[in-house]
Amino acid sequence: MRASKAQQQALLEVQELDTRIAQLTASRKKHPAFLALSELAGRKSDLERAAAGVSSKHADIKREQAVIENDIARIQARQEVMGQRLANGEGSAKDLVAIQHELNQMATRREKVEAQLMEVMERLETSSADMDAVKAQVAGLAADAEKARAEYKAAMGEVDVELSEKQARRANLVADMDAELLEEYEYCQKRSGLGVVAAKGRQLVGMVNALSEYEWHQINTLAEDEVYYSEDMECLIVKLAD
Template structure:
């Protein structure tokens, strides 16, 4: 049976206490409520930014459509202006003047149709510009929120990191001189047992798994040498005897 000085085994409980506090600190660091808030806002920000890009593209397309509609209307207006000038001047034969009149009527209808297209394009552009401005405004607002929360997160992390660093320094002091075999076994069990590798035996109970040992097992344990490394039959952790816990 492996053995280690009884004093070292008792000191192991101090190591366990430090390790457990460090583990809890790391868990707090990884599960700060603010992390969920940031993740939710970043997800929303991603969707809004995609909407912003999409509306920016639509605005660009509609501006081109409006420009084309304006150009088409202007072409018709210019043609109608020339025809009106010729008609007013009375140049040409009666047949030619009648043809000009007919063409002006066609151009009038064409201009009305093109102006309707122009109006619809302008209304669509105005709506798209409003959507784009709204998306950009929301993106900017949420970006500010994320930055503020990130600053709070970083401050909380810094505080916890300092706590962990202090615990690591304390651990180095406590483990100094502890039997290497005992410490290696403890670290192995701690990794396999959810962070608890050693527990006190108090009033016939393993404080690691809360199992109450039967009288026969207790007698066997009490009969072992003080430096014998005892393990809990239920959870396998190191049972530390003689600790005032």
């Protein structure tokens, strides 16, 4: 592939920048504060699921309470009507006996329903306490996350500055680079993790010799404005002057 000496030097510098950017990015992810944030994020997801479950259960209990309260209200209203009829002596003696029997049944029914209501209210109280507990945990988690973020930001200050500088420098270099050359470089990076290396004499700069005699011959016969794609290493090779 054709590439001017300036383009070749730019390509090698991009490789250096990419290597350093990868190192800086890795250091950010290995910092204890980053790991703490990752753990807190996992705990947050767990708490959100727990909060959703508690909230749904609380809503179900409240609906159950409303149904029972409505039932009590209907019984009470019926008791008042029938009690008034009994007090007024409305109807025959047989009717009054029937009314009294119905009142007795309603009293028994109301007692049972009110007992149900007490049990539901106890569950509602427990559910409310559970909701408060989850909210307190969420608030505590948010405070821990804020503290971890502050620690991470302080610890990563110099790293972030260097990372920003390297990324800006890379952007400037690739903006002026031949599109086909850059595409080939990035293709190599994806395949092997390495986009380009420099060769000087019969040595790969900074690497153990991993090339066949055939490839060394191909490299040694390169023109000044050529770069070589190594099948052995799946990356581009730039030949430097001896």
